Amino acid sequence: xxxxxxxxxxxxxxxxxxxxxxxxxxxxxxxxxxxxxxxxxxxxxxxxxxxxxxxxxxxxxxxxxxxxxxxxxxxxxxxxxxxxxxxxxxxxxxxxxxxxxxxxxxxxxxxxxxxxxxxxxxxxxxxxxxxxxxxxxxxxxxxxxxxxxxxxxxxxxxxxxxxxxxxxxxxxxxxxxxxxxxxxxxxxxxxxxxxxxxxxxxxxxxxxxxxxxxxxxxxxxxxxxxxxxxxxxxxxxxxxxxxxxxxxxxxxxxxxxxxxxxxxxxxxxxxxxxxxxxxxxxxxxxxxxxxxxxxxxxxxxxxxxxxxxxxxxxxxxxxxxxxxxxxxxxxxxxxxxxxxxxxxxxxxxxxxxxxxxxxxxxxxxxxxxxxxxxxxxxxxxxxxxxxxxxxxxxxxxxxxxxxxxxxxxxxxxxxxxxxxxxxxxxxxxxxxxxxxxxxxxxxx
Amino acid sequence: xxxxxxxxxxxxxxxxxxxxxxxxxxxxxxxxxxxxxxxxxxxxxxxxxxxxxxxxxxxxxxxxxxxxxxxxxxxxxxxxxxxxxxxxxxxxxxxxxxxxxxxxxxxxxxxxxxxxxxxxxxxxxxxxxxxxxxxxxxxxxxxxxxxxxxxxxxxxxxxxxxxxxxxxxxxxxxxxxxxxxxxxxxxxxxxxxxxxxxxxxxxxxxxxxxxxxxxxxxxxxxxxxxxxxxxxxxxxxxxxxxxxxxxxxxxxxxxxxxxxxxxxxxxxxxxxxxxxxxxxxxxxxxxxxxxxxxxxxxxxxxxxxxxxxxxxxxxxxxxxxxxxxxxxxxxxxxxxxxxxxxxxxxxxxxxxxxxxxxxxxxxxxxxxxxxxxxxxxxxxxxxxxxxxxxxxxxxxxxxxxxxxxxxxxxxxxxxxxxxxxxxxxxxxxxxxxxxxxxxxxxxx
Numbered sequence: 100x101x102x103x104x105x106x107x108x109x110x111x112x113x114x115x116x117x118x119x120x121x122x123x124x125x126x127x128x129x130x131x132x133x134x135x136x137x138x139x140x141x142x143x144x145x146x147x148x149x150x151x152x153x154x155x156x157x158x159x160x161x162x163x164x165x166x167x168x169x170x171x172x173x174x175x176x177x178x179x180x181x182x183x184x185x186x187x188x189x190x191x192x193x194x195x196x197x198x199x200x201x202x203x204x205x206x207x208x209x210x211x212x213x214x215x216x217x218x219x220x221x222x223x224x225x226x227x228x229x230x231x232x233x234x235x236x237x238x239x240x241x242x243x244x245x246x247x248x249x250x251x252x253x254x255x256x257x258x259x260x261x262x263x264x265x266x267x268x269x270x271x272x273x274x275x276x277x278x279x280x281x282x283x284x285x286x287x288x289x290x291x292x293x294x295x296x297x298x299x300x301x302x303x304x305x306x307x308x309x310x311x312x313x314x315x316x317x318x319x320x321x322x323x324x325x326x327x328x329x330x331x332x333x334x335x336x337x338x339x340x341x342x343x344x345x346x347x348x349x350x351x352x353x354x355x356x357x358x359x360x361x362x363x364x365x366x367x368x369x370x371x372x373x374x375x376x377x378x379x380x381x382x383x384x385x386x387x388x389x390x391x392x393x394x395x396x397x398x399x400x401x402x403x404x405x406x407x408x409x410x411x412x413x414x415x416x417x418x419x420x421x422x423x424x425x426x427x428x429x430x431x432x433x434x435x436x437x438x439x440x441x442x443x444x445x446x447x448x449x450x451x452x453x454x455x456x457x458x459x460x461x462x463x464x465x466x467x468x469x470x471x472x473x474x475x476x477x478x479x480x481x482x483x484x485x486x487x488x489x490x491x492x493x494x495x496x497x498x499x500x501x502x503x504x505x506x507x508x509x510x511x512x513x514x515x516x517x518x519x520x521x522x523x524x525x526x527x528x529x530x531x532x533x534x535x536x537x538x539x540x541x542x543x
Numbered sequence: 544x545x546x547x548x549x550x551x552x553x554x555x556x557x558x559x560x561x562x563x564x565x566x567x568x569x570x571x572x573x574x575x576x577x578x579x580x581x582x583x584x585x586x587x588x589x590x591x592x593x594x595x596x597x598x599x600x601x602x603x604x605x606x607x608x609x610x611x612x613x614x615x616x617x618x619x620x621x622x623x624x625x626x627x628x629x630x631x632x633x634x635x636x637x638x639x640x641x642x643x644x645x646x647x648x649x650x651x652x653x654x655x656x657x658x659x660x661x662x663x664x665x666x667x668x669x670x671x672x673x674x675x676x677x678x679x680x681x682x683x684x685x686x687x688x689x690x691x692x693x694x695x696x697x698x699x700x701x702x703x704x705x706x707x708x709x710x711x712x713x714x715x716x717x718x719x720x721x722x723x724x725x726x727x728x729x730x731x732x733x734x735x736x737x738x739x740x741x742x743x744x745x746x747x748x749x750x751x752x753x754x755x756x757x758x759x760x761x762x763x764x765x766x767x768x769x770x771x772x773x774x775x776x777x778x779x780x781x782x783x784x785x786x787x788x789x790x791x792x793x794x795x796x797x798x799x800x801x802x803x804x805x806x807x808x809x810x811x812x813x814x815x816x817x818x819x820x821x822x823x824x825x826x827x828x829x830x831x832x833x834x835x836x837x838x839x840x841x842x843x844x845x846x847x848x849x850x851x852x853x854x855x856x857x858x859x860x861x862x863x864x865x866x867x868x869x870x871x872x873x874x875x876x877x878x879x880x881x882x883x884x885x886x887x888x889x890x891x892x893x894x895x896x897x898x899x900x901x902x903x904x905x906x907x908x909x910x911x912x913x914x915x916x917x918x919x920x921x922x923x924x925x926x927x928x929x930x931x932x933x934x935x936x937x938x939x940x941x942x943x944x945x946x947x948x949x950x951x952x953x954x955x956x957x958x959x960x961x962x963x964x965x966x967x968x969x970x971x972x973x974x975x976x977x978x979x980x981x982x983x984x985x986x987x
Contacts (some may be wrong), residue, residue: 340933
């Protein structure tokens with residue numbers, strides 16, 4: 100996939116007549132639906148639903164190339180002792196860093212929980228109305244295996260569930276060729292995952308959604324995965340809840356030209372190194388500064404182990420955009436509705452106040468996205484592909500749901516019943532009307 | 544569809560050996576995906592995306608049988624004066640009932656808004672972390688036309704958006720044969736809908752999602768619709784947000800045998816009259832009382848204008864279930880996770896405390912579901928088909944989204960940078976690590 104080409108960053112100017120079209124083309128991204136993947140996934144889901152563990156075992160042995168082939172699902176069901184052992188065996192600095200990150204993530208998400216308590220109020224006639232907030236019973240967390248196995252994602256997905264009060268947190272993580280990622284298992288131990296099963300792909304999604312002999316059906320499945328996992332999640336949506344289907348990661352840097360250009364170049368790289376479809380864009384009113392960032396990009400690229408991925412991503416989907424002023428930069432940022440928005444400026448708050456849509460805003464030049472990715476506390480699972488216009492970071496609220504509570508007093512039923520009956524007759528729903536009227540005690 | 548048969552209600556007993564299987568069969572509902580509908584919808588979406596208003600105009604003239612055929616989209620674009628005229632022309636009692644309902648819905652949803660304010664906290668080193676809550680810019684509300692045109696649904700969908708602070712609320716409602724529902728238009732006036740366009744079907748969903756020459760693209764589409772509308776909403780999800788795809792409506796009544804059996808029978812009818820797939824179930828520990836409710840059902844049925852629908856729905860999907868005791872009733876209720884749960888009992892709170900999953904709980908015998916459907920205040924758009932395990936009533940929160948806000952101080956970047964770099968190197972993401980390290984000022 101990675102082409103060995105020279106990095107060429109697209110440079111745009113907001114004063115160009117066709118700038119709006121250029122921007123639209125730059126941002127265009129549509130996840131392709133692949134018919135072969137769709138039909139394979141439909142088959143796997145139906146098979147696991149029908150045959151349970153036997154099907155999951157077969158698919159796992161085959162797709163994950165388990166050495167010698169496991170003979171029962173018990174082989175994939177890790178105990179807490181194995182998770183704790185993985186944690187104990189980590190190098191001390193890594194263990195401490197994971198623990199610090201987990202603690203900070205927990206503190207931030209506790210604030211989210213405090214915010215949502217439900218409410219109740221009583222009306223003069225004794226009618227009580229309210230809203231109750233309760234945790235989900237059981238959730239599944241999908242963690243990719245192989246190259247993209249990120250312990251930080253385990254923390255970011257499991258800790259909000261834990262804080263919400265979810266009792267059972269079942270994590271699935273494939274182990275291609277039978278190789279376990281010890282840092283991922285250690286993160287599961289720290290995050291309070293209650294069970295880890297080393298399966299993956301559509302078969303793992305099916306097992307979580309429908310349940311098998313050894314895997315209990317969950318209420319919601321969260322976490323990133325490949326195209327098979329994404330297709331499977333879409334298909335089981337409704338039977339269980341799912342989080343957003345994430346598109347490629349994006350960073351948008353708004354810079355007033357006062358930040359070290361090396362810092363901005365490296366921030367763009369930190370997004371571009373994720374994958375070839377990742378998108379890194381700079382908006383800046385200062386053409387000279389943009390030239391400096393471009394120079395930094397070419398200077399720093401050779402030092403990057405993932406320079407091939409960065410080159411492809413920056414060339415295909417990156418851009419350095421000269422804008423009229425920071426006000427216009429904010430307007431464009433609202434159109435882009437970026438997953439990560441850095442406002443790398445001397446007085447960032449004045450620009451932040453103009454932003455309506457962004458997954459996460461990083462204010463000031465010391466707030467690099469990478470700090471937020473790992474350990475500031477806010478979640479790194481964020482809305483991509485302009486969905487920040489209508490959706491939110493993953494949070495405690497994704498592991499809670501609300502129920503309305505209505506207690507209508509006898510007196511309340513008299514007045515409310517007349518209103519309801521009037522409207523129900525207007526809609527032609529006579530049983531609704533009669534049900535309200537039966538509660539009305541005619542005083543003679 | 545409606546068959547003219549005798550109403551026979553299924554009676555189950557929780558002590559039966561195969562009760563759990565019987566219950567599973569009773570609850571089983573899977574929305575069928577119809578390939579013909581799917582491909583028709585895909586074609587309509589692509590056509591509206593490509594040709595805009597011209598395509599919407601053609602489909603609307605054809606599918607809604609507009610008399611003489613409209614020659615431009617302007618014909619479907621109603622002004623506020625037409626909405627106000629519809630409101631003024633309503634019978635006084637109906638207008639007053641709509642207004643009372645709207646006021647009460649607004650009060651309840653204002654409480655939801657008060658609950659979610661976002662937060663911010665400052666750490667000792669000056670780092671500030673927080674969460675900002677903002678409204679969506681523009682939403683679309685789909686309102687069905689024809690038989691199932693419910694003004695109460697206009698209130699329930701539009702008022703939460705209005706309370707959230709959404710500036711543009713675009714309502715679409717088809718007018719089959721060109722007939723406008725005046726009560727629906729009046730409800731739009733009361734609810735603060737900013738624009739009404741009399742189009743419907745997949746073409747209306749496409750227009751809202753992609754935008755056309757006269758219809759601005761929205762950020763989210765909510766509201767119920769037929770199979771074409773549901774398929775279209777699923778397909779545009781990602782481009783815009785959507786609410787849940789609702790299944791048939793359900794009521795579950797838990798009764799301790801102390802409520803007038805006529806009241807319970809009518810409450811079951813009020814669900815069953817919606818459509819033939821609606822589900823009405825009673826759980827009660829008292830066999831004699833169940834027999835009384837059954838007698839009430841047969842006594843009251845002939846008085847119901849929608850008796851054919853009720854007969855089919857109650858016979859195919861209804862049940863009167865004898866349970867061991869109210870404790871068991873609560874356990875079964877948690878499995879069912881009903882959209883509407885009535886606890887029609889002398890001391891309802893003790894049972895409500897045991898309920899973990901329900902869209903809305905109606906406590907005490909005066910709290911009939913129909914009061915909640917119209918005018919108590921809580922929303923009547925509720926999670927169906929067991930999705931109350933993981934989802935919530937429609938609310939103000941569906942028209943808001945959150946953004947994380949991170950301001951890392953220079954001092955914060957020193958300590959956080961080391962943690963982030965450690966973890967980033969562990970994940971093989973060197974640009975992430977370098978981006979954090981560049982902010983660390985080595986003190987010599």
